[in-house]
Amino acid sequence: MLSSFFKILAVLLVLGLLLAIGGAYKAQTWLNEPMRSGDELDIQVKVVPGQGAAQVANSLYTQGLIAHPNIWAWYARYSKKAHLLKAGDYVLQSNLTPIEALDKLVSGEVQLEKLTIVEGSRFREALAAIKSHPGLRKELVNLSDQDLAERYGVKSLQ
DSSP: HHHHHHHHHHHHHHHHHHHHHHHHHHHHHHHTSSSSSTTTOOOEEEOTTTOOOHHHHHHHHHHHHSSOOHHHHHHHHHHGGGGOOOOEEEEETSOOOOHHHHHHHHHHHOOOOOOOOOOTTHHHHHHHHHHHHHSSSSTTTTTTTTHHHHHOOOOOOO
16 A cells, blocks of 8 residues: 555656646747747837836736736846846837847847937026927926926026
8 A cells, every 4th residue: 555655646746747847848938939920010118117027027928018017027037137026118029039129128228218408508408308208207286396407507597
């Protein structure tokens, strides 16, 4: 009776080991295949400050970039890159692999915005251009002229 117990236990251990190896192989294969094969789309992705790997993975999943958010988040933690994710607006190509997408989100290679301020512009004109630009965060909107002058060491906002 004891020997049949060990035989069953050995079979279960072998089956568990085979399942683990198969799962690891599937995860590794998926991580190295393009996220969306066949099309080359640029997809906008926003990483918010303080957002963790699981939240970013769910965002990528919602946008149709990745099929397995748990595997992506696990890989980000396993590769010790989860805490290195940088906030910002990114453009990810759909033909990247999940590993390449993670590397891009860690690199901080964010989408840049262009803003032109004409030489000779007054401070108020430059501030108006900044406030009206659709791609920039509006952190100066609620500050008074006096607060702006103090914050940036400007004597006069004329």
